[in-house]
Amino acid sequence: xxxxxxxxxxxxxxxxxxSGERIISSQNLECGQLPLPFKKRVYAEKYGxxxxxxxxxxxxxxxxxxxxxxxxxxxxxxxxxxxRELFRDCPALGLLLALRISNDSSIxxxxxxxxxxxxxxxxxxxxxxxxxxxWIVKLLRxxxxxxxxxxxxxxxxxxxxxxxxxxxxxxxxxxxxxxxVVDTLKDExxxxxxxxxxxxxxxxxxxxxxxxxxxxxxxxxxSDEVAGDYISVPPLRSxxxxxxxxxxxxRQFNNLERLEWSGFLSLTFPKPPFAGISGKTGNIExxxxxxxxxxxxxxxxxxxxHCVATYASSIAYEKNLYVYHVxxxxxxxxxxxxxxEDVFWHLSEIEGVANTDVSxxxxxxxEEWIAGENRFLRKKYGLEKREKNDIKAGTDHSHDHGGxxxxxxxxxxxxxxxxx
Numbered sequence: 429x430x431x432x433x434x435x436x437x438x439x440x441x442x443x444x445x446x447s448g449e450r451i452i453s454s455q456n457l458e459c460g461q462l463p464l465p466f467k468k469r470v471y472a473e474k475y476g477x478x479x480x481x482x483x484x485x486x487x488x489x490x491x492x493x494x495x496x497x498x499x500x501x502x503x504x505x506x507x508x509x510x511x512r513e514l515f516r517d518c519p520a521l522g523l524l525l526a527l528r529i530s531n532d533s534s535i536x537x538x539x540x541x542x543x544x545x546x547x548x549x550x551x552x553x554x555x556x557x558x559x560x561x562x563w564i565v566k567l568l569r570x571x572x573x574x575x576x577x578x579x580x581x582x583x584x585x586x587x588x589x590x591x592x593x594x595x596x597x598x599x600x601x602x603x604x605x606x607x608x609v610v611d612t613l614k615d616e617x618x619x620x621x622x623x624x625x626x627x628x629x630x631x632x633x634x635x636x637x638x639x640x641x642x643x644x645x646x647x648x649x650x651s652d653e654v655a656g657d658y659i660s661v662p663p664l665r666s667x668x669x670x671x672x673x674x675x676x677x678x679r680q681f682n683n684l685e686r687l688e689w690s691g692f693l694s695l696t697f698p699k700p701p702f703a704g705i706s707g708k709t710g711n712i713e714x715x716x717x718x719x720x721x722x723x724x725x726x727x728x729x730x731x732x733x734h735c736v737a738t739y740a741s742s743i744a745y746e747k748n749l750y751v752y753h754v755x756x757x758x759x760x761x762x763x764x765x766x767x768x769e770d771v772f773w774h775l776s777e778i779e780g781v782a783n784t785d786v787s788x789x790x791x792x793x794x795e796e797w798i799a800g801e802n803r804f805l806r807k808k809y810g811l812e813k814r815e816k817n818d819i820k821a822g823t824d825h826s827h828d829h830g831g832x833x834x835x836x837x838x839x840x841x842x843x844x845x846x847x848x
Contacts, residue, residue, distance in 0.1 A: 486512055489519060492573035499526045503545070506538050510546035520568040520576050521552060527578055528556040559588040563600065570605040570631075580607050583614045598624065604631040608639055608667070617647050622664045629666040642670040645738075649677045653741040678735040682726070695722030697743050700750055701766065701773045702801040707757075714757045716764065716797060718750065728753055732763050733782040739765070749776070756790040764794060771809060772802045 486504045490497050503526040504512045515522035525545065529535050535544070544555065553560035558581075571580065587595050587610065595613050599605065608630040612618045630639075650661055659680040662673045697720050706715030719725050722740050728751070729737035742749045750773070754762040760780070767776035775798055780786050786794075805811075 482512065486515060489515065489573050493519070493523070493576055494574070495577045496523060496526065499523075499530060502526075503529065503541065507541040507545040508538075510542055514545050514549075514552070518549065518565065518569045519573045520571040520581060521549060521565065523576055523578070524556045524558060524568075524581055525552055527581075558585055564588065567599055567605065570602065572604065575604075575606045577607070580605075580610050583610045587613055595619075598627050602627060602631045606631050608635060608643075611640055612643070615647070617651065618643060621646070621650075621661050625665045626667070626669070629668075633667055635667045639667050639670055642674045646670070646674055646677060649681060649738045652738065653745055678738065681735060681738050682729060692737075692740060693721075693723045693726060695725075695740055695744050697721060697725075697750075698747055700752075701768070702798075704752060705797065709757050712755075712757065712759050714755050714759070716794065717753045717755075719753060725751060728763055732761070732779070734763065734779060736763050736765070754778070754786075754790070754794060756787075756793055758787070758789060760787060760790045762786045762790060762794075766798070771805055774798065774802075 482505055483501065486501065490500050490504070493500065500515065500523055503522065504515055507514075511522070511525075514525065529541065529544070535541065544552070547555070549565040550560045550562060553564060558564070567584075584605075587599070598613060599609075602609065609627055612622060612627070612630065646661060650659065652659075659677055662669065662676050664670065664673060700718035700720070702716075702718070704716045704718045706713070706717065708714070719728055722737075722744075725740050725743070726737045729735060736751055739749055739751065743751060748768045750766045750768075752764040752766070754760075754764050756762070762778050762780050764775070765777045766773040768774075775795060778786055778791065778794060
């Protein structure tokens with residue numbers, strides 16, 4: 429339940445304090461206060477009495493947005509009736525205007541916000557530096573609040589600017605526009621795999637975030653430098669075809685005869701970032717063992733019942749991932765994937781047999797081993813001593829690795845899951 433209270437400061441500012449619900453969805457970095465400046469305190473008090481009713485009117489729609497809730501709520505309050513009518517008519521255009529205003533330092537008065545929100549819809553598109561036409565306004569109306577985010581608007585702008593007739597035709601004839609529709613249209617590799625019925629299903633059916641992830645995994649496997657030419661993607665006619673197509677590609681990757689044709693099994697991987705460890709306790713031989721060849725990676729996938737073999741090209745050529753077989757001192761088996769960030773390597777994913785979770789003891793043991801190896805790298809490159817000197821000097825170079833950094837790579841986010 430959203431609770432609203434108002435407070436006033438000496439600077440003629442009305443603070444709308446929101447509590448009871450998160451104003452934004454990610455990390456909740458904002459404090460939940462909306463400062464509303466006015467020239468005179470009397471205006472602030474008069475306007476403040478209307479704020480609660482305004483918020484209650486627009487909040488049911490705004491709360492459906494995955495991001496930028498506070499920004500849009502602020503526009504609806506400060507922009508007056510025109511802003512609220514704009515948002516109710518076309519949430520995507522309302523968000524587009526809020527994003528544009530946040531980057532326009534010349535807009536500082538409430539009167540300017542009211543004037544902007546009251547313009548014709550096509551004129552608002554022009555102000556937002558977005559392709560402008562009446563049919564594009566109709567297109568934006570097809571985006572529901574739940575699907576509306578800065579990312580879908582950015583990708584949609586790229587598609588419209590590219591002005592490809594086939595993509596435009598698909599968008600104009602769909603009953604709705606979703607993230608999955610736009611994500612597929614913007615990527616030529618994805619668009620080449622789907623039938624028109626896929627777009628209709630992606631626009632109208634309820635699907636989870638796994639659909640986008642599975643599609644990315646299908647493209648990654650199909651684009652594999654070694655085995656990509658030897659595998660084929662089944663036709664994608666609906667969103668439900670994505671998990672079936674993913675599983676079929678995994679099956680093809682794990683087909684030993686196909687891999688022999690492609691030269692996959694003869695791959696030799698680069699030197700592992702960490703040498704690994706091994707030992708024996710009683711009858712249990714434990715250790716963390718680097719996987720050095722395509723054949724070893726294929727065997728790991730077969731024995732552990734997951735699709736880690738599909739990462740062979742990333743290990744061999746991109747050199748930003750490395751895979752290890754894990755056998756803990758307790759006898760638990762797992763597959764470990766490390767990803768590189770600058771000179772360091774971090775845990776990207778660890779999965780047990782058939783993608784089961786590993787125990788907390790095994791996780792802790794592996795994390796301690798990785799931390800120890802990275803400490804060695806710090807000493808090797810002289811970073812430990814430098815960081816201590818930085819702390820004494822009051823400076824922070826925690827993201828500066830002294831000229832030793834390799835290619836920059838995105839930090840691990842768990843996206844490399846060995847899905848079966």
